[in-house]
Structures are given as structure tokens and as C-alpha cells.
Amino acid sequence: MQLSERKIKILQAIIRNYLETGEPVGSRTISKYTDLNLSSATIRNEMSDLEEMGYILQPHTSAGRIPSDQGYRLYVDTMMEEKDRELEELKEMMLEKEDKMDHLLKQVAKLLAVNTNYASMISAPMIHTNKIKFIQLSRVDVNQLLAVVVVEGNVIKNNIIQTLETLDDETLLKLNILLNTHLNGLALEEINLGMISAMKQQAGIHSAIVGDVIDAIAESIKAEEDLEIYTSGANNIFKYPELADQQKASEIINTFEEKQLLTELVQDTLADEKNTGIQVYIGNETPIQAMKDCSVVTATYELGEGMRGTIGIIGPKRMDYDKVIGTLKTITHQLDELYKNKT
Amino acid sequence: MQLSERKIKILQAIIRNYLETGEPVGSRTISKYTDLNLSSATIRNEMSDLEEMGYILQPHTSAGRIPSDQGYRLYVDTMMEEKDRELEELKEMMLEKEDKMDHLLKQVAKLLAVNTNYASMISAPMIHTNKIKFIQLSRVDVNQLLAVVVVEGNVIKNNIIQTLETLDDETLLKLNILLNTHLNGLALEEINLGMISAMKQQAGIHSAIVGDVIDAIAESIKAEEDLEIYTSGANNIFKYPELADQQKASEIINTFEEKQLLTELVQDTLADEKNTGIQVYIGNETPIQAMKDCSVVTATYELGEGMRGTIGIIGPKRMDYDKVIGTLKTITHQLDELYKNKT
DNA sequence: TGTTAGCACTCGTCTCATTGGAGTGCTAAC
DNA sequence: GTTAGCACTCCAATGAGACGAGTGCTAACA
Numbered sequence: 001m002q003l004s005e006r007k008i009k010i011l012q013a014i015i016r017n018y019l020e021t022g023e024p025v026g027s028r029t030i031s032k033y034t035d036l037n038l039s040s041a042t043i044r045n046e047m048s049d050l051e052e053m054g055y056i057l058q059p060h061t062s063a064g065r066i067p068s069d070q071g072y073r074l075y076v077d078t079m080m081e082e083k084d085r086e087l088e089e090l091k092e093m094m095l096e097k098e099d100k101m102d103h104l105l106k107q108v109a110k111l112l113a114v115n116t117n118y119a120s121m122i123s124a125p126m127i128h129t130n131k132i133k134f135i136q137l138s139r140v141d142v143n144q145l146l147a148v149v150v151v152e153g154n155v156i157k158n159n160i161i162q163t164l165e166t167l168d169d170e171t172l173l174k175l176n177i178l179l180n181t182h183l184n185g186l187a188l189e190e191i192n193l194g195m196i197s198a199m200k201q202q203a204g205i206h207s208a209i210v211g212d213v214i215d216a217i218a219e220s221i222k223a224e225e226d227l228e229i230y231t232s233g234a235n236n237i238f239k240y241p242e243l244a245d246q247q248k249a250s251e252i253i254n255t256f257e258e259k260q261l262l263t264e265l266v267q268d269t270l271a272d273e274k275n276t277g278i279q280v281y282i283g284n285e286t287p288i289q290a291m292k293d294c295s296v297v298t299a300t301y302e303l304g305e306g307m308r309g310t311i312g313i314i315g316p317k318r319m320d321y322d323k324v325i326g327t328l329k330t331i332t333h334q335l336d337e338l339y340k341n342k343t
Numbered sequence: 344m345q346l347s348e349r350k351i352k353i354l355q356a357i358i359r360n361y362l363e364t365g366e367p368v369g370s371r372t373i374s375k376y377t378d379l380n381l382s383s384a385t386i387r388n389e390m391s392d393l394e395e396m397g398y399i400l401q402p403h404t405s406a407g408r409i410p411s412d413q414g415y416r417l418y419v420d421t422m423m424e425e426k427d428r429e430l431e432e433l434k435e436m437m438l439e440k441e442d443k444m445d446h447l448l449k450q451v452a453k454l455l456a457v458n459t460n461y462a463s464m465i466s467a468p469m470i471h472t473n474k475i476k477f478i479q480l481s482r483v484d485v486n487q488l489l490a491v492v493v494v495e496g497n498v499i500k501n502n503i504i505q506t507l508e509t510l511d512d513e514t515l516l517k518l519n520i521l522l523n524t525h526l527n528g529l530a531l532e533e534i535n536l537g538m539i540s541a542m543k544q545q546a547g548i549h550s551a552i553v554g555d556v557i558d559a560i561a562e563s564i565k566a567e568e569d570l571e572i573y574t575s576g577a578n579n580i581f582k583y584p585e586l587a588d589q590q591k592a593s594e595i596i597n598t599f600e601e602k603q604l605l606t607e608l609v610q611d612t613l614a615d616e617k618n619t620g621i622q623v624y625i626g627n628e629t630p631i632q633a634m635k636d637c638s639v640v641t642a643t644y645e646l647g648e649g650m651r652g653t654i655g656i657i658g659p660k661r662m663d664y665d666k667v668i669g670t671l672k673t674i675t676h677q678l679d680e681l682y683k684n685k686t
Numbered sequence: 687t688g689t690t691a692g693c694a695c696t697c698g699t700c701t702c703a704t705t706g707g708a709g710t711g712c713t714a715a716c
Numbered sequence: 717g718t719t720a721g722c723a724c725t726c727c728a729a730t731g732a733g734a735c736g737a738g739t740g741c742t743a744a745c746a
Contacts, residue, residue, distance in 0.1 A: 026709050039719050044710065062709050062725045133483060140477045140493050148491050148501070150483050158491070158499040234600050238593040250581040253596055257577055369738050382690050387739065405696045405738050 001053055008079070009034060010046050011055055015067045015075045019318045022242065024064030069283040069317070072295070076280050076321050083326040087115065087334070101125075101155075105230045108311070108331065113233025116324055118315030119256065123266045124228040125307035131187050135179045137213065142166050145209075147216045157220030161212050171206060178202055179213065188218060227266065229259040240316040243293060251290040252314075264288055266310040269298040277332060278325055283317055295319045299328040303339040344396055351422070352377060353389050354398055358410045358418050362661045365585065367407030412626040412660070415638070419623050419664050426669040430458065430677070444468075448573045451654070451674065456576025459667055461658030462599065466609045467571040468650035474530050478522045480556065485509050488552075490559045500563030504555050514549060521545055522556065531561060570609065572602040583659040586636060594633040595657070607631055609653040612641040620675060621668055626660055638662045642671040646682040 003011075013034050017025040027040040027047060047065055050056050055071035058064075067075070089111055105122050112120035134150040145161040167175075182199050183191065196214060200207035234256040237243045243252065255261045264287045269279055281287070281296040288296075291314060298312040311331060313324050346354075356377050360368045370383040370390060390408055393399050398414035401407075410418070448465050455463035477493040488504040510518070525542050526534065539557060543550035577599040580586045586595065598604045607630045612622055624630070624639040631639075634657060641655040654674060656667050 024709090028709080041719055041721090042717085045718090048711080058710085060726065062727070064709065134481065134489070136479060136481045136489070136491070138477065138479045138491070140497070144497075146477070146479070146491070146493060146499065148479070148481070148489070150489060154483070154487075154503055156489065156501040156503075158501070160497055160499075232600065235593045235597040238589050238596075244589050246581050246587050249592065250578045253581075254578040256600075257575065367738090371738080384690055384692090385688085388689090391740080401739085403697060405698075407738065
């Protein structure tokens with residue numbers, strides 16, 4: 001069967017109505033709601049077709065219809081009217097000097113949650129390049145060295161190294177020069193054993209330290225791998241009765257608390273290269289089992305230089321897709337701008 | 344009325360029973376439960392007294408009794424049999440090299456939650472002294488300086504400073520020496536305008552930088568003030584029907600998500616100096632409104648040098664106080680040990 | 687005087703039947 | 717192809733009745 005013009009209009013009306021109310025919607029409601037003047041009986045016939053085609057379903061025999069996952073999917077793919085959103089707060093927020101990345105991300109997460117009334121998450125940008133920009137070794141105590149590594153994108157990593165011997169200023173200076181001349185501009189993977197042994201040789205009696213420092217650097221950079229995720233508004237799910245029952249709520253809350261469980265979502269979003277930047281997971285389409293009764297909308301943001309992160313909104317299936325997608329587009333766009341203005 | 348020996352035993356039995364079951368407990372149950380061989384009728388009379396005295400209450404006329412806040416309070420203050428707990432996992436966890444404070448804290452929070460089946464929180468230690476131990480200024484880019492500040496307790500802070508002029512190595516070295524000789528060993532509050540202007544004078548044409556650096560340092564150290572709190576196991580509350588209803592769950596979850604709301608709890612715990620280290624807030628005793636239907640048990644841990652933080656367990660009023668307090672004592676003790684072994 | 691048995695009473699919970707209404711599907715007429 | 721009408725379904729809300737856990741009180745007992 002083909003989806004006639006009229007069927008589409010009716011489906012659209014059903015979904016819109018259901019998004020608003022969360023109640024199954026009946027034929028009479030639609031016959032009043034739409035501009036095509038049809039009686040409820042006609043609508044009923046069409047609805048019967050739509051159900052057969054899998055776009056809507058009945059919770060029980062004598063109830064109205066609700067959209068199926070397939071129905072939502074069609075809606076999102078073809079029928080949405082994306083609402084552009086002005087997020088003044090965001091602009092203001094970004095105008096304030098927000099140096100600390102984690103603060104900014106937390107703020108964005110919160111802003112999203114408050115603005116949409118859904119739950120939100122944001123992952124810190126993954127640094128793909130991880131090129132070392134600068135290394136600094138300093139003595140903070142008789143047998144403690146502080147290693148500071150700055151990588152591309154001004155991400156700073158610290159590590160304290162315990163040493164057996166006490167290094168004097170001159171040696172320290174030499175080591176610093178040695179490290180910087182050899183390692184600057186390199187990514188972690190580019191550092192090979194040959195280089196290390198060359199450096200050790202040059203370091204002479206302090207060769208042990210060189211090894212420790214490189215270990216410390218490797219550790220600092222690698223630590224980034226378990227990527228940081230910030231969330232907000234998890235308790236918004238209680239606003240939607242279909243998610244608020246104990247079983248579901250508990251699972252969702254748990255996922256939000258064990259943020260690492262959200263990693264899959266981030267991976268999945270980032271993996272999809274060809275995409276316009278926005279992805280919508282409806283119900284079972286989600287990679288996270290706990291969210292099979294939700295819809296998840298994710299977007300990729302980019303802070304130049306291959307630093308990419310993910311923003312996501314998690315809500316009920318009857319989420320206001322138009323608004324959410326509009327909001328996410330605005331946010332990612334603003335994050336781009338932010339980066340441009342910073343550099 | 345006096346609390347006779349027998350009344351105490353009965354009250355204890357009521358509370359113990361209620362802690363297990365979560366159901367109001369009746370006179371017949373107690374008459375079988377206790378070793379004092381009394382009929383249910385006698386128990387009833389005693390229970391009537393206990394109710395009048397405010398230690399127990401009836402949810403409705405023909406139901407059994409449940410402990411009141413006052414009853415729990417008496418129990419915690421005088422009748423508990425603290426269970427000592429061996430936490431092998433904790434020891435193992437701490438044996439592994441856990442350099443990163445935040446990782447350790449997250450782990451501890453999780454361990455607590457899993458172990459007790461309640462929700463847990465832990466605040467990062469507040470650094471009271473905040474004495475500057477070491478300052479390092481480095482050039483990472485033509486017009487970018489990296490300021491690293493290490494404060495007492497090896498807490499490291501970074502800040503990137505934009506400069507108008509490009510500083511050469513020699514100037515940078517001079518500035519470093521200038522900053523370290525003037526500021527090392529001082530707390531933020533001890534830096535006064537006199538010192539700053541003295542330093543600026545010595546810095547000559549680079550005096551502007553000195554101001555910027557001091558601002559950056561102040562900012563880094565102050566940032567510590569909105570203290571970090573880690574939580575775990577919030578969704579454990581769903582295991583206790585009396586907390587699992589939407590209204591309450593939502594409030595509690597929200598508090599856990601907006602971690603700053605837990606600050607009050609931390610403040611309150613740390614403020615109470617005279618205490619043995621463990622504090623119990625039963626129901627309305629809590630400083631956090633959202634937790635008025637919970638009990639909260641907090642402990643202070645100390646990592647030497649005035650670095651103190653708070654650990655807390657949040658659960659239903661019928662929490663297993665004996666176990667929780669035992670666990671918290673073990674944990675704080677282990678954290679102490681950890682610190683000793685590190686230094 | 688403290689303890690106990692017995693009994694009437696209360697009140698929440700469970701079950702079951704009833705009702706009302708929203709909504710459908712089908713049929714026949716337009 | 718559209719619509720009115722009607723029988724039918726099924727959920728949700730309501731209320732009556734039975735049940736039982738538990739109490740308070742009284743009177744009797746050691």
C-alpha cells in the first residue's frame with residue numbers, strides 16, 4: 001500500500017497530538033484537529049490502514065492509536081519542522097570567560113536539560129591528534145618532580161614523579177631541553193623505542209629519569225581515553241509517566257550515574273561520519289539497552305583540530321523532536337563559534 | 344515516665360524487626376521475638392507507653408508500630424551494636440597505585456554503594472592551608488604562558504595566560520625566580536598589595552605580567568572552593584519502597600545530580616569538630632530538605648595536613664546503622680593509612 | 687500489682703462485580 | 717469514496733463485601 005498524501009497528514013496529526021498529550025489519540029480527535037474535513041469514520045478507515053502498515057499501533061483493542069517506532073522514524077525523517085531556537089543564555093554564558101573546559105561542558109549540559117525538560121549528556125572532546133606541544137619538568141620537592149605536558153588544543157596534563165636522586169637545576173634544564181627537542185610535535189604513538197634509547201643515551205647517568213618521564217607522559221595522555229561525560233537533568237524523566245515507573249527509572253538513572261555506560265552512545269555517534277551531525281535513536285534503535293523505551297538525539301560538535309565530542313538528549317519517545325534537534329543544532333553551532341573566537 | 348529495662352528491650356526488638364522487614368511490627372511478633380517471655384497483651388501495654396513517650400508511632404489505628412525519628416535516635420545513640428567490617432576490596436584497591444585522587448574517590452564511593460546497598464557520596468578533601476609550594480611559568484606559544492601552581496598536599500593547578508608581548512627565556516627565568524622567592528610558603532590570603540607592588544617594581548617593564556600571574560594563581564586556588572563531590576548508587580533508593588515513589592525519588596535523584604546541593608551536608612559534617620567522626624542525621628535532622636525521609640550517616644576523613652573531606656551514606660530511615668557505621672569507620676581508617684603509606 | 691486471656695472494634699487491603707465512557711470495526715446508505 | 721449509526725470491546729473508576737492483622741479495654745488470675 002502507498003502512503004497517500006492524506007495518510008501522511010493523518011499520521012502527522014496523530015503523532016503531533018500524541019507528542020503533546022502522551023495519551024492514545026482517537027479518530028474523533030483527529031477529525032477535529034486536521035484541516036481536511038473528514039468524519040471520524042473516514043479517519044478510522046485510514047487509521048486502520050496505517051496500523052496495518054506499521055506506523056501506528058493500539059495499546060489495546062478499544063483505545064486510540066499511538067505512533068510505533070516506525071511511525072516516529074518516518075516523522076523524524078520526513079515530516080519534521082525543525083524549530084530554530086535562540087539560546088540567549090548560551091551566548092551570554094559563552095561570553096563570560098569560561099576557561100575551564102569542564103565547567104563549560106557542565107553548564108552546557110545543564111542548559112540543555114533545563115531548556116528541553118529532558119535529560120542531557122555531553123562528552124568532553126576526544127583528542128584525536130594528541131600531539132605534544134610542550135613538556136616541562138620541575139622540581140617541587142627534594143625527590144619529587146612535576147611533569148607538565150601540554151598537548152595540541154591546550155589540554156594540560158600533570159604527573160608527579162618520585163625520584164631517587166635529587167636533580168640540580170642545571171641537569172633539570174638539560175633534561176627539559178632534551179625532552180622538548182625530541183618529543184615536541186609528536187603524537188604518543190610516534191614515540192618509538194629507538195628515540196627513547198637515543199634520549200637515554202644523551203641523558204647519561206640520568207637515563208632512568210627519562211624512562212620515568214616518558215611513562216608519566218604516556219599515562220597522562222592515555223588517561224584521556226576513558227572519556228569524560230557530563231550529564232544533567234536525569235530527574236526530568238520523572239516528568240513523563242511512561243518512563244517514571246520504578247523499573248525503567250532505575251535503569252535510566254543508573255546509566256546516567258555510571259557514565260561510562262554512555263560511552264557506547266558517544267562511540268556510535270562519532271563513528272557515523274557521513275551524517276549531517278544529528279542522529280536520532282528511537283526506542284530499540286539505541287545502542288544502550290537501558291534506553292529502549294526512550295528516544296535519544298545526539299549531535300557531534302567539533303572544536304577544530306580534530307577535537308570532537310558528543311551532545312545528547314534523552315527523553316521519552318514522544319519527545320519534541322523539532323525543538324530538540326533545533327536546540328542541538330544551535331548548541332553545536334555556538335560551540336564552533338566559541339572555538340573560533342578563542343583562537 | 345521512665346524507660347524501664349524492659350521497655351528498652353521491646354523498643355530495640357521493634358526497631359530491629361522494622362529494619363529487617365520495613366513493615367509495621369505488631370505486639371504478637373514481638374512477644375515471640377524477644378527472650379523475655381511475655382504475652383502480646385503485655386507487650387501491647389508497653390507499646391502504648393512507648394508510643395506516648397514518642398519513640399514509636401502507628402501509621403494508622405489498626406496497624407503495628409514503626410520507630411519514630413526519636414526512636415531511631417535513641418537506638419543509634421545507645422543501643423547499637425556496631426559491626427566491624429573487613430573490606431578486603433578496599434585494601435586491594437588502595438594497594439594498586441592510585442595516583443589520581445579523583446579516581447580513588449570515585450572508587451570509594453562506588454565501593455560504599457555496592458557494599459551497603461545505599462547511596463553514597465564523598466567530597467574531595469578541602470585544602471585548608473592552601474600554601475603555595477611551587478610556581479612555574481612556561482611559554483607554550485608565542486603569546487601564551489602556562490602557569491602551574493603546586494600547593495601544599497601536591498595539588499596541582501594550571502592556568503593559561505594570554506600575553507601581549509612575547510617573553511624571552513631569560514625574562515621568563517627571572518620572573519620564575521621572582522615569583523617563587525616571594526610567594527612560596529604563603530597562603531593566598533597572605534599575599535597583600537604591598538608585596539605585589541614590590542614584585543611589580545622588580546619586574547620592571549614586565550610588571551603587567553606579574554599582575555596577570557597573581558590573578559591566575561588566585562583563580563586557580565579559589566576554584567577549589569566549589570568543592571568536588573562524587574556520588575554513587577543513587578539508584579539504590581529504588582530498592583526501598585518507602586523512598587521509591589516518584590515525588591521522593593525525583594527529589595533525591597536531583598540532589599545527587601546537582602552535587603552542589605550536597606555541599607551543606609559536607610559543611611555541616613566538617614563543622615562539627617567535637618564529634619567522634621561519625622554523624623547520623625535521622626529524617627528531619629538533615630540539613631538537606633530533600634532528604635527528610637532518609638537517614639544520612641556521614642564521616643570525616645583526614646589526609647593529614649588539614650586536608651579533610653566527608654563521606655556519606657544516604658538510605659532509608661530503617662537503614663542498617665550498625666553496618667553502615669562500621670563500614671564508614673573502616674573506610675575512613677583505611678584512607679588514613681593510605682595517606683601514611685604514601686608519605 | 688503485674689500479667690494474661692478474651693473480645694469488640696478499627697482500618698487497610700484484596701477481590702469481585704458493576705458501571706460508564708472512549709474508541710473501534712462493520713454495515714448500509716448517501 | 718464518504719458518512720451515519722450501531723454493536724461491541726475493554727480500560728478505568730467506583731463501591732460493596734470479606735478478610736485479617738492489630739489494637740484497646742476489661743475482667744480474671746497469680
